Amino acid sequence: MATLAADLLNGSRRALARALTVVENERPDAQALLTALYPHTGRAWVIGVTGAPGTGKSSLVSAMAAAYRKQGKTVAIVAVDPTSPFTGGAILGDRIRMRDLSGDAGVFIRSMATRGSLGGLARTTRDAVRVLDAAGFDIILMETVGAGQSEVDIARAAQTTLVVEAPGLGDDVQAIKAGILEIADVLVVNKSDRPGADNTVRALRAMLELGHPTNGGRMISHHGLMMSDDITHPSPALPVGDVWLPPVLRTIATGDSRTQNDGIVELLTQIETHRAYLLDGHRLREREHDRIEHEIRDRLAHTLMKNLLNAVSSEYYESVISQVQARTLDPHSAIQALLSAR
Amino acid sequence: MATLAADLLNGSRRALARALTVVENERPDAQALLTALYPHTGRAWVIGVTGAPGTGKSSLVSAMAAAYRKQGKTVAIVAVDPTSPFTGGAILGDRIRMRDLSGDAGVFIRSMATRGSLGGLARTTRDAVRVLDAAGFDIILMETVGAGQSEVDIARAAQTTLVVEAPGLGDDVQAIKAGILEIADVLVVNKSDRPGADNTVRALRAMLELGHPTNGGRMISHHGLMMSDDITHPSPALPVGDVWLPPVLRTIATGDSRTQNDGIVELLTQIETHRAYLLDGHRLREREHDRIEHEIRDRLAHTLMKNLLNAVSSEYYESVISQVQARTLDPHSAIQALLSAR
Numbered sequence: 093m094a095t096l097a098a099d100l101l102n103g104s105r106r107a108l109a110r111a112l113t114v115v116e117n118e119r120p121d122a123q124a125l126l127t128a129l130y131p132h133t134g135r136a137w138v139i140g141v142t143g144a145p146g147t148g149k150s151s152l153v154s155a156m157a158a159a160y161r162k163q164g165k166t167v168a169i170v171a172v173d174p175t176s177p178f179t180g181g182a183i184l185g186d187r188i189r190m191r192d193l194s195g196d197a198g199v200f201i202r203s204m205a206t207r208g209s210l211g212g213l214a215r216t217t218r219d220a221v222r223v224l225d226a227a228g229f230d231i232i233l234m235e236t237v238g239a240g241q242s243e244v245d246i247a248r249a250a251q252t253t254l255v256v257e258a259p260g261l262g263d264d265v266q267a268i269k270a271g272i273l274e275i276a277d278v279l280v281v282n283k284s285d286r287p288g289a290d291n292t293v294r295a296l297r298a299m300l301e302l303g304h305p306t307n308g309g310r311m312i313s314h315h316g317l318m319m320s321d322d323i324t325h326p327s328p329a330l331p332v333g334d335v336w337l338p339p340v341l342r343t344i345a346t347g348d349s350r351t352q353n354d355g356i357v358e359l360l361t362q363i364e365t366h367r368a369y370l371l372d373g374h375r376l377r378e379r380e381h382d383r384i385e386h387e388i389r390d391r392l393a394h395t396l397m398k399n400l401l402n403a404v405s406s407e408y409y410e411s412v413i414s415q416v417q418a419r420t421l422d423p424h425s426a427i428q429a430l431l432s433a434r
Numbered sequence: 435m436a437t438l439a440a441d442l443l444n445g446s447r448r449a450l451a452r453a454l455t456v457v458e459n460e461r462p463d464a465q466a467l468l469t470a471l472y473p474h475t476g477r478a479w480v481i482g483v484t485g486a487p488g489t490g491k492s493s494l495v496s497a498m499a500a501a502y503r504k505q506g507k508t509v510a511i512v513a514v515d516p517t518s519p520f521t522g523g524a525i526l527g528d529r530i531r532m533r534d535l536s537g538d539a540g541v542f543i544r545s546m547a548t549r550g551s552l553g554g555l556a557r558t559t560r561d562a563v564r565v566l567d568a569a570g571f572d573i574i575l576m577e578t579v580g581a582g583q584s585e586v587d588i589a590r591a592a593q594t595t596l597v598v599e600a601p602g603l604g605d606d607v608q609a610i611k612a613g614i615l616e617i618a619d620v621l622v623v624n625k626s627d628r629p630g631a632d633n634t635v636r637a638l639r640a641m642l643e644l645g646h647p648t649n650g651g652r653m654i655s656h657h658g659l660m661m662s663d664d665i666t667h668p669s670p671a672l673p674v675g676d677v678w679l680p681p682v683l684r685t686i687a688t689g690d691s692r693t694q695n696d697g698i699v700e701l702l703t704q705i706e707t708h709r710a711y712l713l714d715g716h717r718l719r720e721r722e723h724d725r726i727e728h729e730i731r732d733r734l735a736h737t738l739m740k741n742l743l744n745a746v747s748s749e750y751y752e753s754v755i756s757q758v759q760a761r762t763l764d765p766h767s768a769i770q771a772l773l774s775a776r
Contacts, residue, residue: 123766130764377759384758384765389739391769396738397731399773416726417719422472423726424465427733431741 093121097128100227105200108227112202115219118212126219129226136168136225137367138232140250142275145237147258148282151345153235155356157199163360165230166198172217172236200229214245215394218387221249245390248275248383251376252366254359256280257296259288276338277366280359284342285351296340336369403434435463439470442569447542450569454544457561460554468561471568478510478567479709480574482592484617487579489600490624493687495577497698499541505702507572508540514559514578542571556587557736560729563591587732590617590725593718594708596701598622599638601630618680619708622701626684627693638682678711745776 096114099107111129114122139156143149150171157167202224204217217234224232234250255276279300281292339362343355370376401409412429415421421429438456441449453471456464481498485491492513499509544566546559559576566574576592597618621642623634681704685697712718743751754771757763763771 126766127764131761134761380759381755385755387765388755388758388768388772391765392742392772393735393739395769395773396742397735400734400738413723413727413730416730417722419473419476422469423729423733424468426730427737430730430734431737 093124094128097125097226100129100223101132103228105197108200108223111223111227112220115223116204116216118216122219126222129223132226133222134225136221136229136232137252137363138221138225138234138250139363140234140236140248140253141256142236142253143256143258143280143282147256148345149235149237149256152256152280152282152343152356153233155343155345155353156233156359157231159353159356159360160231161196161198166228167231167233168200168224168227168229169202169233169235170217170220170224171201171203172213172234200224200227214249215391218249245386248386251370251379252277252363254278254280254363256282257292258283259286259292277336278359278362279338279340280343281340282343282345284355285344285347289342293340293342300338300340336366400430400434404430408433435466436470439467439568442471442565443474445570447539450542450565453565453569454562457565458546458558460558464561468564471565474568475564476567478563478571478574479594479705480563480567480576480592481705482576482578482590482595483598484578484595485598485600485622485624489598490687491577491579491598494598494622494624494685494698495575497685497687497695498575498701499573501695501698501702502573503538503540508570509573509575510542510566510569510571511544512559512562512566512574512576513543513545514555514576542566542569556591557733560591587728590728593712593721594619594705596620596622596705598624599634600625601628601634619678620701620704621680621682622685623682624685624687626697627686627689631684635682635684642680642682678708742772742776746772750775 096107096111100111111125114125141149141153141156153169153171157169160167202220204213204220221232221234253275255278257279258281279296281289281296283289341355341359341362343359344351344353345356346352347354370379409430412421412426416423416426438449438453442453453467456467483491483495483498495511495513499511502509544562546555546562563574563576595617597620599621600623621638623631623638625631626635683697683701683704685701686693686695687698688694689696712721751772754763754768758765758768
């Protein structure tokens with residue numbers, strides 16, 4: 093593992109690919125590898141890109157990668173795909189558009205598929221991002237499907253989180269994705285050459301203004317209000333005091349020759365603005381603190397549970413479940429019994 | 435607590451309300467109460483009703499409750515509302531329509547709001563359902579907003595789970611809610627007097643046939659295929675061999691005098707069919723086993739974590755987080771350090 097870590101730190105792409113496989117498969121030597129690499133992390137800017145299927149996330153990520161390359165930055169893309177069979181194909185299809193990127197040594201693309209639980213995927217994705225960070229990429233684009241707590245957890249690992257929308261999604265989509273909107277640093281209306289883009293921008297602004305129900309109005313205190321009513325132009329990010337106002341941007345990642353890549357450079361500028369905002373004062377430090385605490389708690393719960401289940405015989409575990417089912421033991425007493433059985 | 439439990443088992447509504455408060459606030463004496471009540475549970479049929487905002491879930495639940503009352507059954511309604519300020523009002527509004535129910539001693543309505551985490555809400559909701567079960571209600575209707583893992587966990591506590599849709603939701607909604615569709619025993623297209631109802635029925639059938647991407651095609655093996663192409667009539671539930679085929683039903687919970695309550699009686703019949711299916715052979719037992727194991731694991735993880743954080747001084751905990759942030763300690767070693775500090 094020490095050799096693998098050294099080769100990776102020396103820029104070997106083969107070592108990088110092997111290290112990612114070790115981490116993704118949660119092989120026993122993954123911990124030693126991650127321990128060796130950890131001091132070399134913290135240099136990359138990690139950008140989470142999340143949104144529902146059909147918003148064109150993958151094309152947007154490709155366009156962003158190309159734009160970052162034009163700025164001379166190296167880019168790693170982690171496409172997290174918890175939906176193996178069907179969307180797996182879709183992501184592959186989108187990846188074909190990345191072919192022009194793939195000949196470029198400054199770009200590295202990796203798809204992560206779920207092997208077990210989504211919680212497991214969140215853990216291995218965080219580790220994969222660390223490996224890519226240690227490998228020296230300037231930008232790490234982490235693409236996730238915005239659907240559920242685990243994807244929110246994955247997105248939380250980013251320093252700047254983009255939430256991607258597209259015209260033509262129903263109003264109810266917005267309500268469902270409120271938990272995801274809450275984590276948005278930048279809102280992107282992709283496919284903005286399609287009809288209804290104005291409505292989508294308006295709906296997002298309205299939600300930002302309300303502070304959406306399912307986050308208990310917290311968005312207002314975290315992110316503040318969008319003040320602008322001008323929906324025909326991208327609204328700039330306006331840090332007021334200590335509050336970041338998530339800008340709503342329009343992009344066209346895949347358009348005709350005239351509109352192709354519309355808004356991408358502006359998007360990168362807004363991400364840079366967000367980065368400068370976080371780097372000002374203690375903001376990034378506070379955000380990192382929350383992120384690390386969240387990760388530590390998640391890993392602790394996972395490890396505690398694994399250790400307990402290893403310590404209790406499966407016969408005893410099964411007998412406790414049976415007693416609860418027979419109603420001769422209640423769930424609360426069952427927990428105490430299992431804890432005492434260690 | 436023994437008196438409270440005895441009064442509740444004797445049918446006191448005041449004791450029931452107090453017991454629910456004890457459980458909802460996770461008061462220290464909640465465990466003793468639940469231990470006393472647990473042997474008296476397992477009689478009610480618990481029906482989960484989940485779906486996005488705007489599908490008319492609350493009206494559907496009211497209409498179902500009224501229909502069950504006509505069958506002479508007692509009904510408890512638990513409305514789980516993780517979205518306090520905004521939807522809180524909406525649920526209250528819907529509850530006004532329940533007024534005609536509320537004079538009836540055979541109906542009991544309780545709203546559960548989130549106090550802490552959604553995970554905590556899933557735990558207290560399971561306990562509240564047990565309290566209502568012990569209180570002797572024939573039917574417990576558990577209404578949740580279909581958005582995210584915790585609501586899926588809540589719905590899992592039901593014996594029959596309805597997933598409610600309504601016409602006019604975008605296609606992407608379907609993709610997002612795939613995890614919820616997977617847990618559906620009966621699919622309900624409510625507001626089916628609205629334009630687009632045929633499309634919604636068709637979309638749901640198509641998803642059932644595909645086995646939706648985000649469940650890895652598992653829906654096919656769990657629930658089988660919908661064979662009927664006739665979308666103008668409700669498709670009956672067709673248990674074929676050991677497979678339950680979730681029927682797609684149309685309802686109008688709130689219509690004009692002519693359409694009001696359309697499909698509600700048929701819905702109750704389908705729920706009864708599903709109940710008979712589960713009671714045949716070991717199916718209910720297997721389902722309960724999975725449900726109980728899931729609950730035990732969730733409670734174990736919660737308790738293990740709580741105990742660990744109690745055993746470690748907050749100074750040490752904070753110092754470990756700081757070291758991880760400073761990159762002098764990696765997350766994996768941090769977990770080991772915290773586990774050893776107990």
